[in-house]
Amino acid sequence: MEPGGRPGAEAIKQKGWIGAHRFLILRRVSQLAILGLFLAGPWLGIWIVEGNLASSLTLGVLPLSDPLVLLQVFASGHLPASAALIGALIVLIFYLLVGGRVYCSWVCPINIVTDLAEWLRRRLHIKGGANFSDKTRYWLLGAILLVAAVAGSVAWELVNPVSMVYRGLVFGMGLAWGVVVAVFLLDLFIGRRAWCGHLCPVGAFYGLLGEGAVLRVAAVRRERCDDCMDCFAVCPEHQVIKPALKGADKGVGPVILSGHCTNCGRCIDVCGRDVFAFSTRYSNHSRLVVPGANQKSEVSS
Amino acid sequence: MSKGDKGSGGLDAARRRFLGIALRSAVGVGLVATTLGVYQRQARALPATAIRPPGAADERSFQGACIRCGLCVRDCPYDTLKLAQLGDDVALGTPYFEARRIPCEMCDDIPCVKACPTGALDPALTEIDNARMGLAVVVDQEACIAFQGLRCEVCFNVCPIRGEAITLNYRHNDRSGRHALFIPIVHSRACTGCGKCEKACILEEAAIKVFPMALAKGLLGRHYRLGWEQKAEAGKALVTPDAPHQYNLPEGARYEHGGRGLIVGERSSPPVPPAAPEPPMSPFPADPLDTLNRKGGL
Numbered sequence: 001m002e003p004g005g006r007p008g009a010e011a012i013k014q015k016g017w018i019g020a021h022r023f024l025i026l027r028r029v030s031q032l033a034i035l036g037l038f039l040a041g042p043w044l045g046i047w048i049v050e051g052n053l054a055s056s057l058t059l060g061v062l063p064l065s066d067p068l069v070l071l072q073v074f075a076s077g078h079l080p081a082s083a084a085l086i087g088a089l090i091v092l093i094f095y096l097l098v099g100g101r102v103y104c105s106w107v108c109p110i111n112i113v114t115d116l117a118e119w120l121r122r123r124l125h126i127k128g129g130a131n132f133s134d135k136t137r138y139w140l141l142g143a144i145l146l147v148a149a150v151a152g153s154v155a156w157e158l159v160n161p162v163s164m165v166y167r168g169l170v171f172g173m174g175l176a177w178g179v180v181v182a183v184f185l186l187d188l189f190i191g192r193r194a195w196c197g198h199l200c201p202v203g204a205f206y207g208l209l210g211e212g213a214v215l216r217v218a219a220v221r222r223e224r225c226d227d228c229m230d231c232f233a234v235c236p237e238h239q240v241i242k243p244a245l246k247g248a249d250k251g252v253g254p255v256i257l258s259g260h261c262t263n264c265g266r267c268i269d270v271c272g273r274d275v276f277a278f279s280t281r282y283s284n285h286s287r288l289v290v291p292g293a294n295q296k297s298e299v300s301s
Numbered sequence: 302m303s304k305g306d307k308g309s310g311g312l313d314a315a316r317r318r319f320l321g322i323a324l325r326s327a328v329g330v331g332l333v334a335t336t337l338g339v340y341q342r343q344a345r346a347l348p349a350t351a352i353r354p355p356g357a358a359d360e361r362s363f364q365g366a367c368i369r370c371g372l373c374v375r376d377c378p379y380d381t382l383k384l385a386q387l388g389d390d391v392a393l394g395t396p397y398f399e400a401r402r403i404p405c406e407m408c409d410d411i412p413c414v415k416a417c418p419t420g421a422l423d424p425a426l427t428e429i430d431n432a433r434m435g436l437a438v439v440v441d442q443e444a445c446i447a448f449q450g451l452r453c454e455v456c457f458n459v460c461p462i463r464g465e466a467i468t469l470n471y472r473h474n475d476r477s478g479r480h481a482l483f484i485p486i487v488h489s490r491a492c493t494g495c496g497k498c499e500k501a502c503i504l505e506e507a508a509i510k511v512f513p514m515a516l517a518k519g520l521l522g523r524h525y526r527l528g529w530e531q532k533a534e535a536g537k538a539l540v541t542p543d544a545p546h547q548y549n550l551p552e553g554a555r556y557e558h559g560g561r562g563l564i565v566g567e568r569s570s571p572p573v574p575p576a577a578p579e580p581p582m583s584p585f586p587a588d589p590l591d592t593l594n595r596k597g598g599l
Contacts, residue, residue, distance in 0.1 A: 047375075050372055050376075051370040051375065052370055052371055054368045054369050054370040054394075055368055055370035055418045056370065056372070057418075063418055065368070065418060069368045069369075070419075073366060073368060073419060076365035076366075077365060078366040078421075079420075080366070080368075080419040080420060081418060081419055081420035083418035083419075084418040087418060132322065132326055132329070133323065133325075133326045136326040136329065136330060139326055139330040140330050140333065143330050143334035143337075144334075146334065147337050147338050147341065150338065151338055151341050152362075152365045153344075153361070153365050154365060154369070155338065155344075156337065157368070157369050157394060158337070158341055158392060158393045158394075159337065159340070163369065164393065164394070167369060167371065167384065167394050168386065168387070170371070171371050171386070172383070172384070172386050173386065173387070174385075174388045174389060175386070175387040175388035179387065
């Protein structure tokens, strides 16, 4: 990125605006389409999906349930009925295939809010803010399960902005708009990516799930990287890029294996040199140039 | 500062910063968790007008089992159920209804219970008459016009379990001296808490209201036994033996219990048991439509 330039300027020049925003557009389409499926019932009377992200029923047959909500139900001392268990299992398997935090970047409505805050933050040159650990989300995840266990109540769902907003959009918002504004202001003024990248226990849970997920972003052509830093600028979890992008010398493979990677594909979009591409965890081979010999060896990491 | 690392100032500073951040996170999360714990306790206080769907367990249990998905709301054909929104008095996202707004129509197939994916609405509830969503209570005897001696009986007539959940007791009208009061009495053994009586109450503010069971129902001490019930069950008195009461009366007088009372100066003749009185004709036909269609009625 040129000094003072906007990330992705080079990519727009190379691939055109659409090409440099391909996954961003697809993600917004995905987020809005899923929301649209839920809203088509109450708004238009077309009942394809009933319920909300906590638990839903598609076409009257396919149950889907949020595994984290069910985990809280378990913690509070209740055994959910089979419909919810089957639904959670389907969701678990799905995210184990496509990446846990795909929930965050392709489904969650709060992501649109926090992405907007981050975009504004960049445009308005708002720097700095509160410095708290991105491990806080794990503490929070533990805390909400603890509260559920001690109180015997799914307490987190009383305040969870993620489920609150989705339920609000489908069933009636009440004062939930205030929570949306709060999350927006938090990300805009208090800390960069404060909610999704540091606090949200829902993201923390899906991040843990994503540690083992199959679908991955990989720096497949990392030798082309010209250190423009555009990918770091747009990545919501930019700490995940470096090991894969810059790990060639250390024998680290090009696949981003961190569970925090949301598979949003923004790095693929903004890279003018097409360094990144979607891949799987099984193609994480590092080509190490062995010194003294003119041959390449495959090292799996 | 901990032992070790004294030698390298850089490491010490880094460690101090790390500990500082970790401590801040832990304290912050601790505060959040405590607040959340307090908040969820308050959220357990269900307002008196909020009635849970059929099959919901007690409030504490229900809030642990319900995942706030709204599938029961979606499958309610009468728009009775709604999910609590942020700012409502009811725990966020949980289903409830207000009887005065839209009461429960008591569907035979109980679709809300069938829709529940977690079993927070008990799937064992298959007979809607066994639901106990709440209990109707005649809360205001001053306002209820039946207590004024006026004929109303709307709650009695709209009750889906007519003649069992609400009965009418006849009492003497002291004001007029020659009429009866038709007093509605709710029976918890049959009332499902559907709220149709509260909805139908003709007053500006309903005199009969459905409350959550925990608010509406009293409990006789668990150890308490009603003597006459025990006696009926056992077929004989269990405490004191059944013996005819001995009246200590002067010569020539006797007492006829449940009959003429004290009788003086009559030669003892075998007491003639009075003929059993005819059961009073009920002014209420079994079919509520008969009431409505009665000539001159309404």
